[in-house]
Amino acid sequence: MASADQLKALVKSHIDRDDGKFYSVAMQVAAHEAKVGHGKLAVELRDMIDAAKSRVLGVGAGQPVPLARPRGEVANLLHVSHPENRLADMVLDAGIHARLERILKEQRMFARIREHGLSPRRKLLLVGPPGTGKTMTASVLAGELGLPLFLVRLDALITKFMGETAAKLRQVFDAVTEVRGVYFFDEFDAIGSQRGLANDVGEIRRVLNSFLQMIEQDQSNSLIVAATNHPEILDYALFRRFDDVIEYHLPTADQAASLIRSRLGRFVPKPFPMKKVTEKADGLSYAEIRRAVDEAIKEALMHDEDRVKAEALGVALTERRQLSKKITNRDSSAHAGTPSR
Numbered sequence: 001m002a003s004a005d006q007l008k009a010l011v012k013s014h015i016d017r018d019d020g021k022f023y024s025v026a027m028q029v030a031a032h033e034a035k036v037g038h039g040k041l042a043v044e045l046r047d048m049i050d051a052a053k054s055r056v057l058g059v060g061a062g063q064p065v066p067l068a069r070p071r072g073e074v075a076n077l078l079h080v081s082h083p084e085n086r087l088a089d090m091v092l093d094a095g096i097h098a099r100l101e102r103i104l105k106e107q108r109m110f111a112r113i114r115e116h117g118l119s120p121r122r123k124l125l126l127v128g129p130p131g132t133g134k135t136m137t138a139s140v141l142a143g144e145l146g147l148p149l150f151l152v153r154l155d156a157l158i159t160k161f162m163g164e165t166a167a168k169l170r171q172v173f174d175a176v177t178e179v180r181g182v183y184f185f186d187e188f189d190a191i192g193s194q195r196g197l198a199n200d201v202g203e204i205r206r207v208l209n210s211f212l213q214m215i216e217q218d219q220s221n222s223l224i225v226a227a228t229n230h231p232e233i234l235d236y237a238l239f240r241r242f243d244d245v246i247e248y249h250l251p252t253a254d255q256a257a258s259l260i261r262s263r264l265g266r267f268v269p270k271p272f273p274m275k276k277v278t279e280k281a282d283g284l285s286y287a288e289i290r291r292a293v294d295e296a297i298k299e300a301l302m303h304d305e306d307r308v309k310a311e312a313l314g315v316a317l318t319e320r321r322q323l324s325k326k327i328t329n330r331d332s333s334a335h336a337g338t339p340s341r
C-alpha cells in the first residue's frame with residue numbers, strides 16, 4: 001500500500017496539473033509494491049503509467065519535441081530543451097575557448113573521424129565554482145551542433161528507492177545511444193562521490209560503479225557532459241573515463257569588463273568609468289555580474305532612462321558582493337561541522 005506521503009503527493013500533483021511529478025510518484029508507488037512482494041500490481045501500475053505517458057505530448061519543458069522526445073519511463077529522467085546559445089555568447093579565456101572549439105570541430109567531422117576507427121571527444125567533465133559557465137557550455141555545445149540538450153534530472157534518478165537508481169541510469173544511457181544529443185549531468189558529485197547523498201554508502205558505490213561501467217561502454221554519437229563544483233570529492237577512477245576535463249574560474253578583471261559591456265548593450269553608461277566599476281565586480285562569478293547588470297538595467301527602465309548610470313551599476317555590483325559574502329559565510333559555517341574524509 002502506498003504511504004500517506006505518496007498518496008498526498010499524488011493528489012497534490014493532480015491538483016497542480018504536474019504530470020511529471022504525478023508519474024514520478026506513481027512509479028515510486030509501483031516500486032514500493034514490487035518491494036513488498038506485490039509484483040503483479042507493480043507491473044500493472046508500471047504498464048498503466050507507460051501507456052499514459054506515451055499519449056502525452058511534451059516532456060519537462062512543456063514543449064513538444066518532435067524528433068527527440070524521450071518516451072516511457074525515461075521521460076521522467078530527462079528534461080529536454082533546444083538551446084540557441086553560441087560560443088560567441090560566452091566570455092572565456094583563450095585556453096577554454098580553444099578546447100571547446102576543438103570539441104565542436106571534432107563533432108562536426110565525427111563521421112570522418114569514425115571512418116578511421118577513431119572516436120571524437122565527447123565525454124566531458126566541467127569543474128569550477130558556481131556561475132562560471134558550466135551549464136552554459138552544455139547549452140552552447142547543443143546550440144552550436146543543433147542537437148537537443150537533455151538535462152539528466154538527478155532528483156528523479158536518485159530516489160529513496162536507491163536500488164532503482166542503477167536501472168534508471170541504464171535507461172538514461174539507452175537514450176544516449178538511441179537519440180543523439182548533449183546529455184548533461186549537473187551536480188555530478190551526487191553520483192560521482194562516495195559520500196553525502198545517503199547513509200547507504202554501499203548503494204552509492206554501486207551506483208558509481210554502474211556509471212563507470214556505462215560511460216566506459218558507451219560508443220554512441222551523443223555528448224556526455226558532467227559538471228561539478230566539487231571535483232575534490234569525485235572518485236579518482238572517474239577522471240580517466242572522460243575525454244577532456246575543463247576547469248572554469250571566476251572572471252578576471254578583463255573578462256568581467258567584457259561581460260558587463262556585452263550585457264549592457266545599448267544601456268552602456270556615458271561616460272563609463274570602466275575600471276572603477278569593474279573593481280566592484282572583483283570576486284563575483286559571471287552569473288552574479290550578469291544579475292547585477294540586469295538589476296541596473298531594470299533600474300534605468302523604471303526611471304524611464306535610456307542608459308544605465310555608472311553609480312547605479314556600482315551599487316548593484318556592491319549589493320551582489322555583499323550577498324555573495326553572506327552566502328559564502330553561511331556555507332562555510334554549515335561545512336565547519338562536516339567531518340573530512
Ligand SMILES: Nc1ncnc2c1ncn2[C@@H]1O[C@H](COP(=O)(O)OP(=O)(O)OP(=O)(O)O)[C@@H](O)[C@H]1O
Nearest residue numbers: 089090091129130131132133134135136286287290
Ligand atoms: N563564461 C560566461 N560567459 C558569459 N556568461 C556567463 C558565463 N558563465 C556564466 N554566465 C552567465 O551566468 C549564467 C549562469 O551560469 P551557469 O549556469 O552556466 O553556471 P554554472 O557554472 O553551471 O553554475 P552552477 O555550478 O551553479 O550550476 C549563464 O546563464 C550566463 O548568463
